[in-house]
Amino acid sequence: MQPDKKLFTFEETKQKLVNYCVYQDRCHAEVEQKMREFVLIPEAKDEIILYLLKENYLNEERFTRSYIRGKFYIKSWGRTKIKMHLKQKGITEKLISSCFDEIDEDDYLKTINKIYENYESKLKGLKDYQKKGKTIKYLLSRGFEYEFILQVIEN
Template identity: 85%
Template sequence: MQPDKKLFTFEEIKQKLVNYCVYQDRCHYEVEQKMREFVLIPEAKEEILLYLMEENYLNEERFTRSYIRGKFYIKSWGKTKIKMNLKQKSITEKLISTCFDEIDENDYLKIINKLYENYDSKLKGLNNYQRKSKNIKYLLSRGFEYESILRIIEN
């Protein structure tokens, strides 16, 4: 047995995972990662996952929607970066696409514009080409699409 694994009863582990899911929306991937901290047989893992889903502690769509809202409205991430991070959490492409309606298109353009203006105001002593290039690189790194960036820069 590995010494770094904690020993708890099945019910204690189940309660810990319920608390883990209640604290913040989680996806299956995160819960499975958390389960690795405990000594569990595969049947027990399946039973806990099934329980969490039946009791609606674990809901992939709810997680995806809140993740998209949070990363966009709080962290100002673009759709590309959000999608990439959700894929790392094993969320399906189809679910990601359906949940992107959480982001209002006008808000999306406003955020790009705000980030553009903030970053552009910090750039001093550059010619127009260098300025535009740096702005595009910055906004791409924030996860925004090239077409959306160009729409803002051209206006």
């Protein structure tokens, strides 16, 4: 047995995972990762997951929606970057697409515009086309789609 694994009763482990889910919305992958810290037989893991789902502590759609809101409105990430990170967490393409209505289209364009103006104003000593190129590259790295970036630049 590895020394880094914690020994708790089934009920203690279940309560710790409930607290883990209550603190912040989690996806299945995060909960399963957390479970690896505990010594559990597969049946116990399954039972805990079922309990968390049944009691609505673990809800993939709620997690996806709050993740999208947080990453867009707080970190100003674009849809592409958000989608990529959600896929890494094992969220299905269908669920991701259905939850993108959390981002208001006007807010999306305003955010691109704000980041564009902010970043471009920091670039000094470059020709206009160089500024434009660097800014587009930066916005793409933030996860915004090329069509939207062009739409903002042309306005």
